[in-house]
Amino acid sequence: EVQLQQSGPELVKPGASVKMSCKASGYTFISYVMHWVKQKPGQGLEWIGYINPYNDGTNYNEKFKGKVTLTSDKSSSTAYMELSSLTSEDSAVYYCARERGITLDYWGQGTTLTVSS
Amino acid sequence: DIQMTQTTSSLSASLGDRVTISCRASQDISNYLNWYQQKPDGTVKLLIYCTSRLHSGVPSRFSGSGSGTDYSLTISSLDQEDIATYFCQQGNTLPWTFGGGTKLEIK
Numbered sequence: 292e293v294q295l296q297q298s299g300p301e302l303v304k305p306g307a308s309v310k311m312s313c314k315a316s317g318y319t320f321i322s323y324v325m326h327w328v329k330q331k332p333g334q335g336l337e338w339i340g341y342i343n344p345y346n347d348g349t350n351y352n353e354k355f356k357g358k359v360t361l362t363s364d365k366s367s368s369t370a371y372m373e374l375s376s377l378t379s380e381d382s383a384v385y386y387c388a389r390e391r392g393i394t395l396d397y398w399g400q401g402t403t404l405t406v407s408s
Numbered sequence: 409d410i411q412m413t414q415t416t417s418s419l420s421a422s423l424g425d426r427v428t429i430s431c432r433a434s435q436d437i438s439n440y441l442n443w444y445q446q447k448p449d450g451t452v453k454l455l456i457y458c459t460s461r462l463h464s465g466v467p468s469r470f471s472g473s474g475s476g477t478d479y480s481l482t483i484s485s486l487d488q489e490d491i492a493t494y495f496c497q498q499g500n501t502l503p504w505t506f507g508g509g510t511k512l513e514i515k
Binding site: 401 | 458
């Protein structure tokens with residue numbers, strides 16, 4: 292069974308950075324690209340970018356360049372997303388999701404990020 | 409970027425009703441259109457990919473259709489467990505973009 296287990300909620304001060312994780316199981320980690328998606332409270336979904344764990348290749352939405360860094364660790368089958376220079380606009384739920392072709396076939400449960408002093 | 413528009417933000421229907429949710433792209437997306445279901449607890453699941461292909465494990469009461477810029481998701485007989493928000497997403501061009509969502513409620 293494919294599972295994406297994301298790290299727990301984060302409460303972080305403005306200006307700080309945070310790194311969240313997405314641990315994959317039930318499939319060969321390096322065989323599938325991992326995407327990240329943002330959802331602000333009460334709003335829609337926004338594509339952030341993806342990482343290919345096979346070769347660590349990345350592709351970012353222009354809107355998130357400079358804000359987000361995607362990495363992965365093959366040894367632990369875990370994808371990571373780091374957000375820097377946090378503001379209240381970064382408060383949201385962040386999802387990781389596995390790519391299959393042109394779709395996202397399995398999603399993590401989401402990590403809630405709250406940026407507040 | 410390709411804009412995805414779901415003109416109906418909320419929809420109320422009775423159990424057993426046939427429900428159709430629409431999605432329009434700002435340009436032709438060549439059937440690279442997917443539908444997702446988000447439950448009130450935040451859980452997101454893929455329902456339909458490439459316009460009309462049912463994802464593994466998804467009940468057959470869900471179906472998708474469309475072409476070009478206009479697409480739709482249909483639930484043939486609404487079940488209590490279908491209460492959720494539904495999002496369309498285009499996979500034709502990066503950045504991938506999503507519709508604003510249609511929240512489905514029981515009348």
